[in-house]
Amino acid sequence: MNDHPPERKPADSDLRKLAELHDHSHMAEVISRIPDQIDIGLAEEFPRIQKGPFRQAIIAGMGGSALPVDVVLDAFCGKIRVPVRSLRHYNLPVEVDDSTLFIASSFSGTTEETLSAIQGFPKNAGNVVVVTGGGELSAIARERGYPLVRIPKEREPEGFQPRSAVGYFVVSFARILFEAGVMDDPRPDLAALPAFLREAPIRKEAEETAAWIKNRIPIVYTDEIHLSSVARVAKIKFNENSKRPAFFNALPEANHNEMIGFSKPLADFALIYLHDPDSHPKIRRRFDVMNKVFSKRQLNHVDFRMWNMPGATRVQRIFAALVFVDWCSYALALLDGIDPTPVDLVESFKQELEKPL
Template sequence: MSLGRGAGEPGASAAGLEAARQRLDDPAAVARLDPYGMLRLIEGLADQAPAGYEAGRRAVPERPAGGFRAVVVAGMGGSAIGGDLLKGATAERLTVPVEVVRDYRVPAYVDERTLFIASSYSGNTEETLAAQEEAARAGARVVALTSGGQLGDLAAQRGWPVAKIPSGLPPRAALGYSLFAALGILEAAGLADDVPALVEQTVRALGEVRERMGMRRPLRDNPAKQEAVELVDRLPVVYGSAGIGAAIAYRWKCQINENSKHPAYWTSLPELDHNEVVGWEAPPPAVARQIRLILLRTGDESPRMQRRLEATRRIVEGAVAGLAEYEGTGEGQLARAMALLHIGDYVSYYLAIAKGVDPTPVRFIDRLKAELATMR
């Protein structure tokens, strides 16, 4: 699963790494560093799936004459990643396209035959509120996916269906609600079926990850804790395959950014093999010695993509300080994808603990929002 740290490589001191290891198996240290309970939220991801699905399937949109011909999910940050996963998970199931909009504007094709899911966990995301207004003016069938806020108020005023999810969570910790609520909305719109089976498969796969990666599993037997130690003084670069694999790689990157307060980068195959792979041919040695490459496999890659992953690994692994691979397990594509994603949740959490930082606050985002508020 992992290629470890090489001898003589620069980085954290031996004493610093040992302190990081000890924190990961010290309940008192974990409790001190995680006062808001991010671990509890990560471990509760499996419980969110059925609740999110129930919320979504009750939000029944009005079906246009001739049926829907497009699905658009508008959101930002943790509220948008569910849309990315929805797009990847339904690419081979739906006969209409799914697009994710992270902007104030919506595509020109949005009209009365568009199912428009306005996804804002807080209900106050300015980009999503602006996009929703454009979609409504274009006649789209709007469904609000939110815990409340301005979006919830607008939906109540205008009679839009609402997939109401619980409040009080960091948006990134509400992914199970937002993804499965979106799937429930598709079912309610007559665009998806077999969603209960997807929920059941996913819950089971996430439970297996929790058993293998949870806090009670000690460092010596816990791949997520071991990966966190490797990343303490490394820059992670995450590779996934196109489609849902790209969405998972992006989620890993974002979780490491937000939970670990740590830079990380991502991209996907096969596109990276047409540009980024050449960057490993002669990288600055001081930079290359800090890079840890993480390859993600959903288990559903085509034979050609599998060969490409193997070839890419062979070409790149000699240029970086370390390399690890992870593969999703479970029954069904979505279950395997969510299991792979959930490993990243645990890695990002343990990296925060190993570094001695609180995983929950996102102070730079709060600061940015405060500064933008003064510019209105």
């Protein structure tokens, strides 16, 4: 939105060639299959889940197994009847009791924080549900008689990552909350989602945005409502897919503090505002005014771009934004000449962490 020459969109043939060179784990196929994840998740047989009554729900998970919690809380905020929150820690909160629905979530089934948290529950506890792709957590569920919802990662390409399983996790969490009686039926909204995502013109706009970002540090803004469900997830996708530092914040809060931090040109930033047309009108105005003020002050190390989230429903707009960021971060990785799937630094860290002191 600052004055700058239009970016040349990478030709489809160029990106295809780059994908052949660098997309060794077929992430493009994985992103394209997000609508299929939702269809599969809705069609899967579900275990019998106790219907409470529950006064709260806690979903334990880390990384890609935890992010979908925020998506569910945002997308279905009007349907959830009790407080629901995520647990990203080893220990259970002290207030957990039989009236707490506890969902243990781990894509791999080996997440040590989640394995630690579930240890506090006895066999056949009626308030525990497990969501996993296998591993030790799956074994615990079978041994202790907990309802088990499987993430069917065998349906996906080899190298399928937790961060790419958002469709499976969101459907699983939403169905569990519904079956447990703490949420109104999410299935009509979810059932309409795959067709919308297959038809929405998201990918090309995402690729254009990747070309616009170039070598700058991405910053993602949303309104406060979508801060955790969209902006935070977007930041993580740029970290893990594009292998770049990235940041996120919300308007109007950023206008009261973070904005001042751009006064010194310490780096070049690409600020992307993912705009929900249902946001308060002053949020959009704040973004426009921020861009105008930066231009007047010649803070040219920060460039601005807005993308309107398409969709007739809140669920559609949130998923459109998530798919947009997937394609954008994927294309940015290809343009940088790297494979978007591996997270070697994280794996090295885990290996070091497992070594004895």
